[in-house]
Amino acid sequence: MVTSVTSFGRSGLSDWLVQRVTAIVMALYVLFVAAFLLATPDLGYSQWAALHKSLPMRMFSLLTMISIAAHAWIGMWCVLTDYITVRMIGPKATAIRIFFQLGMISMTLLYLLWAIDILWGI
């Protein structure tokens, strides 16, 4: 069994499951927003702000943001462990990979906090 300290859930199965569940959440969010836009032909700022001020919508948006963060973390981690490896780019790979992984994780968390700030700042 291969251990992985920078992976999202530390377990392949949990990462795999999270990847699927978050994909569904994101898909639902896209569908909902698309449906809302279609159902509201003369959309203005007030309606758009009202939607996003409601608590259920805030929760839904937050859930989606968390999903995007988790999904990106798992996906980016896969890409980095595929290509930034000793096999692919030589002995410095581990240091470079850790740098990118920590950078990716920091950015993801930062975006998430920023999204929360926007959502509750409306």
Add this chain to the structure above:
Amino acid sequence: MLNVSIYRYNPEVDAEPFMQDFEFDAQGKDLMVLDVLEKLKVEDPSLVFRRSCREGVCGSDGVNISGKNGLACITPLSEAVKGNKLVIRPLPGLPVIRDLVIDMAQFYAQYEKIQPYMINNSPAPAIERLQSPEERAKLDGLYECILCACCSTACPSFWWNPEKFIGPSGLLQAYRFLADSRDTATEERLSKLDDPFSVFRCHGIMNCVQVCPKGLNPTKAIGHIRNMLIRSAT
């Protein structure tokens, strides 16, 4: 005349690998690619490749034929030749020892990792352990693997992480033992597979299914393993 282009590399002599062209007269026959290699070796005995059974059951002569992994002995020219040209390279992704011969140590190491043997510590009966035809049928499409490495060396995930990702061949065998009603180590086997690499580097690309010379389906077996993991972990 058929143009046959073969990957050559003898580290004792060659600074780097090169493609060597041969002219070959198949005399209108639909020979197997291995027949072509054998005949070319008569002309140039320094050409090196593995072969044994010449009927597709021993798994020695996996090579990359005009871009697709397969067994030289059961791939006819009619399938392999494109525009009067036949290109033969070693299987990709593993180190080349010489010409078409690759170092398969990493491939075998992944096979050994899945404990490819029956585990059942209950006392054996005086006769065979009974198994119904239905239970036995679950092993069809699994036990036939010949360890030729065509699948694993066609798999990008295996190219990138051959030390960590078990690869389609090893996973097919892992499921062969998980699916066997006589094996009792299911939990132990599953617990060794639940990391982000061993199984889950399979992204369902399905190159393995496309190239398997025995018509087996490792992707499906991997799906079964995943389902078993979900069942045991939730």
Add this chain to the structure above:
Amino acid sequence: MANIRTMSFDAVIVGGGGSGMRAALQLAQSGYKTAVITKVFPTRSHTVSAQGGITCAIASDDPNDQWQWHMYDTIKGSDYIGDQEAIEYMCQTGPEAIFELEHMGLPFSRTKEGRIYQRPFGGQSKDFGVGGQAARTCAAADRTGHALLHTLYQGNLKNKTVFLNEWFAVDIVKNADGAVVGVVAINIESGESVYVKSKATVFATGGAGRIYASTTNAHICTGDGVGMALRAGFPVQDIEMWQFHPTGIHGAGTLVTEGCRGEGGYLINKDGERFMERYAPNAKDLAGRDVVARSMVLEILEGRGCGPDGDHVYLKLDHLGEEALNAKLPGILELSRTFAHADPVKEPIPVVPTCHYMMGGIPTNVDGQALTVDREGNDQVIEGFYACGEAACVSVHGANRLGGNSLLDLVVFGRASGIFIEKQLREGISLKDATDEDIQRAMVNLNRVNQSVDGENASVLRAELQSIMQNYFGVFRRGDYMKLGVEKLDKLRVRVENVYLDDKSNGFNTARIEALELLNLFETAYATAIAAEGRTESRGAHAREDFQDRDDENWLCHSIYFPGSKEIGKRPVNFTLKTREPFEPKIRTY
């Protein structure tokens, strides 16, 4: 000075096929330091090609089946020159050996009761030949050899056997007493030569079908063990006995299992006639392999062959139905479509008798100890030397092997050798160390090939050898032809011994291996030729036009070929059974 590295083991097994891995498994389980030298990765060994099954009285198909009936069939099948003591041991121990394999995980096909599926094969009977056809061949679809070989490899992985994969044994190292104390072997990948020292050296090197131009055997079946034994001065037994399998695919030589006929397929000539009804009214297509192969050749010679050249017959399977064929013979469908361009579901497979199995080999006793015969005609054990599987002649097959008995031979005698060597190791084996000169002697051939400056390439000489054997020592044999064949071989010997290796590089030089294999092929072929010419009778697979009858007065015995004098002698057949009166020779009909 032999300046090569030495590796030491308690036991070394040369050959990673069925018998070698079964012996290795036994020894690895016992904890002795065991290594398997194998010129191909173990699962590439020729055992993998065995299809139909492994014959053994496990009483699944018929709960009343008895191993004694199997013993009777085997003795009759051998045309009475199989050693009865060995056959008794094999048939009696067989079920235990099969169940061990099943417990190891071998994926046998199953009956409704959950037991191992058994199918009928040629030469099988109930109640000592009077109870009709038996179904005694345990099968894993038509991939039994593959399933067996992989299971054994897996068992060896579990028990941590040391494998020297892609190492080629060159020659036997003998000490001052003439005992075997290991082999010189080449690591193919690096080209390094190593003295592999051992207290027990087991030859499980398989057959040598590649002495013939048309064979079901893999490219690797080059008689390496027989060649090495002969060069070391040890004799071989019954080496004239070569089985021609009735159903090799015409042109390609690939095997089509006897299980096809066991499942109800049959042979037809160009008139569509099921001709085996004429030659073997009772057993028909399931007569002994020698009988069926000869009948097919007679049909072809008498102008009833199929195809534009009338040079083969057809194996008809389509009447069995697609579903049954898919379930029971899936590998055959694949092979036929690939190599015969015929889909057995719709059309018959063109087949022709093809060299398949070497009944002869290194003579051994039931414990796998290799034997030689002294001047007084007494058996002498060769210290340190053992053989099992196709390379050995123990002899359970005599003049004709029954289908499904080869896999049983492999596991039973691989196991027996392992058990016996373990016992000997426990009691202590002390053999004199080899001197540098002893090791050097085992490197003479290798050095000669490595230093060759002129001569012909191995592939040219090999093709010539195969064509001589095919033409002069095939299914039917004739004294004057064989004399001519021996003369040709004598001339070829000079050229073979002067084989030229152009590419002298070290790493993975398969041309070097093929040159060394040629030496083994030649020794095996030459012994075959002398023994075939010498046995002036027809028995089992050895059919002579100039001596058409079995001659029990003079030839109810093993032939034994001595490489020093290049002559054959006789060795008595064992007619002792522990459990009952021996079976006396009878006229053999099916």
